[in-house]
Amino acid sequence: MESDAQGDRLRRYATYASVSVASTLIVAKLGAYLLTDSVSILSSLIDSCTDLMASVVTLLGVRHALRPADANHRFGHGKAEALAGLAQAAFIAGSAVLLSVEAARRMIRPEPIGEGAMGIAVMLLSIVLTAGLVTFQRRVQAATGSVAIGADRLHYSGDLLMNGAVIAAILLTGATGLAIVDPLFGIGIALFLLNGARTVARDALDVLMDRELGEEERARIVELARAEPGVRGLHDLRTRNAGTGLFIELHLELDGALTLTAAHDIADRVERRLRDAFVNAEVLVHQEPAGLADERLDNRIAG
Numbered sequence: 001m002e003s004d005a006q007g008d009r010l011r012r013y014a015t016y017a018s019v020s021v022a023s024t025l026i027v028a029k030l031g032a033y034l035l036t037d038s039v040s041i042l043s044s045l046i047d048s049c050t051d052l053m054a055s056v057v058t059l060l061g062v063r064h065a066l067r068p069a070d071a072n073h074r075f076g077h078g079k080a081e082a083l084a085g086l087a088q089a090a091f092i093a094g095s096a097v098l099l100s101v102e103a104a105r106r107m108i109r110p111e112p113i114g115e116g117a118m119g120i121a122v123m124l125l126s127i128v129l130t131a132g133l134v135t136f137q138r139r140v141q142a143a144t145g146s147v148a149i150g151a152d153r154l155h156y157s158g159d160l161l162m163n164g165a166v167i168a169a170i171l172l173t174g175a176t177g178l179a180i181v182d183p184l185f186g187i188g189i190a191l192f193l194l195n196g197a198r199t200v201a202r203d204a205l206d207v208l209m210d211r212e213l214g215e216e217e218r219a220r221i222v223e224l225a226r227a228e229p230g231v232r233g234l235h236d237l238r239t240r241n242a243g244t245g246l247f248i249e250l251h252l253e254l255d256g257a258l259t260l261t262a263a264h265d266i267a268d269r270v271e272r273r274l275r276d277a278f279v280n281a282e283v284l285v286h287q288e289p290a291g292l293a294d295e296r297l298d299n300r301i302a303g
Contacts, residue, residue: 007144007280008066014140014149015059018156021133022052025126032122036170038182042102044126044166047159047193050095054088054155058148061087065148065244078243081148085204088151089197096193103186106179120170123163130159145279147207147243151200162189210240217278221248224273230254230266232290236297245280251296256289263287 029045032038061084069076137153140146169185172178212218218237225234233253240247252270254263267285274283288294 010140011062011066011144011146011149014137014146014152015055015062017133017136018055018152019052019059021129021156022048022055025129026052028122028125032118035118038166038170038173041122041166041170042099042186044123044159044162044189046095046099047162047189048126050091051155051159054091055152057087057091058084058152060084061148062146075242075247076244078245079208081146081243082204082207084148085151085200085207088148088155089201089204092155092193092197092200096190096197099186099190099193103183103190106183106186120167123167123170126163127160130156130163134160143279145241145245147203147241151203154200155196162192165189207241207243213239213241213246220277221250221274224277225250225252225270228266228270228273230258230262231270236286238297245282246278247282247284248274248278249284249286251286251288253290253292254287256291 025048026045029041029048033041033045061080065076065078065080065084067077134153134156137149137156141150141153165185165188169182173181213221218239221237221239222234225231231252231254234250235253236249236251238247238249252267254266258266264287267287271283271285275281
């Protein structure tokens with residue numbers, strides 16, 4: 001219980017940090033854009049605006065996801081995190097489209113960049129703040145397995161590359177005198193954003209569609225369950241990520257001559273093994289006699 005409470009606090013702190021960083025960078029980049037009129041800085045400003053909206057959505061999604069299970073949501077509210085991830089993907093894709101339009105306009109009518117030093121200074125500030133946020137988010141995701149925090153981290157990790165690209169665009173434009181370099185970098189950043197939106201949307205949909213855990217994790221579950229003395233086999237293993245935790249279900253094959261109490265004790269030990277190995281996992285074990293010929297999910301999936 002204490003570990004779960006600590007994980008909940010980390011999730012909340014990560015969302016607060018994300019909103020704070022995005023708000024700070026919007027103010028700084030807006031000032032830099034007004035001074036430089038750089039489309040690359042504009043692209044970064046637009047991205048920071050979507051960052052703020054996405055971070056607010058993440059904050060609300062995480063807050064809702066952390067609500068305990070109730071009579072109408074007995075599996076909890078964890079999928080709210082995945083819904084927040086989908087909203088993030090929409091924000092990212094929208095910002096990429098807006099950026100592409102502005103970059104295309106600048107390619108047709110190139111405009112010079114002014115106050116390049118100021119633009120570079122703001123981008124360096126952005127890199128420092130974003131790197132600190134991403135480092136914190138990575139730790140929170142590792143500790144909690146949060147889908148929404150992971151999507152936000154991926155988004156801000158892309159921002160680090162974007163900020164570096166903006167600096168490169170300003171330097172190259174100043175060195176070559178070619179105003180078209182700036183919008184070309186803007187187009188490249190837009191493509192990068194679209195790819196990030198695809199990744200975030202895919203991960204969120206995996207949660208919403210109850211995609212199974214990876215083969216390595218499933219093999220680990222089987223290994224842990226079979227390691228318990230008295231277990232003769234298992235089948236119909238089902239897993240899913242609910243956003244704030246995992247659900248693991250399996251049928252445990254035991255000696256049919258065991259008493260109900262003995263079978264229950266073995267199942268309890270298997271559940272403890274799995275909960276120790278997987279963060280925030282809820283485990284459901286069905287016990288049945290080994291060798292029982294019954295209808296199985298494994299057989300239906302195998303065709």
